Amino acid sequence: MEHIKAIKADNHQVFSWVYEQYHQQIYGFIMQRTRSEYIAEEVTQLTFIKFWKQRNILNEELDVNVQLFGMARQVMIDLLRKEATRFKYEGESATTPFTDSLIDAIESRDLLQLMEQDIQNMPKMRRLVFELSRKQGLSHKEIAHLYSISPKTVEQHIGKALMQLKQHLYSIML
Incomplete structure (x- = not known):
């Protein structure tokens, strides 16, 4: 957070330090997802x-790595879309590595990871009920019987879990 303040103040030394600290990590992050x-x-x-061009709008409340990796992910998706469009208009075959399905796969995998983290951070009973319902396909009655609670309580746990996931997804999309 101090680094963000320094970068916003045009401190080239801090920016160079951030570059040295995160260059390889960003490269590995993108390489893992694209294999290119x-x-x-x-x-x-x-x-x-x-990151440097947008330094004035960086959030001083968030760590450097959070903002950097978020930007890297967005830059990667933008580049893949641009390449897919370029190949489409140049008449290249659909078997190029820059396809919409690759972009969709990357976005889906990231979204699933975020959702799984949200599920793991839920209160224990809410998480257990939600996982039994959504991952194992148990009915509300079966879950209620398993934990000696009413089906209405099961319904409430699932409703709260879904609301929590929706709110977090909504905040990400903004």
Whole structure:
């Protein structure tokens, strides 16, 4: 957070330090998702350029790594979309690595990870009821019988769990 303040104040030394600290991590993050050295290199560089250009609007309440990895993810998706469009208009085959399905897979995997983290952070009973219902397909009656609670209580736990997930997803989309 101190680093963000310094970067917002045009401190090139702090920016260089952040670059040294996170360059390899960003590269690895992108490489893991795309399996392309070209994309990983390009996205890494574009991320740090964007980070510097947008330094005035960085959030001083969030850690550097949170903002940097968020930017890297968005830059990666933007680049993949741009490449997919370019290949489409140049008449390249649909078997190129830059396809909409790759973008969808990356977005879905990230979204599933976020949802799984949210589920793990739920109160214990809410999480157990939600997992039994949604992951194992048990009915409200079966869950109620299993935990000696009413089906209405099961319904409330599931409703609260869904509301929690929706609220978090909504906050991410903003």
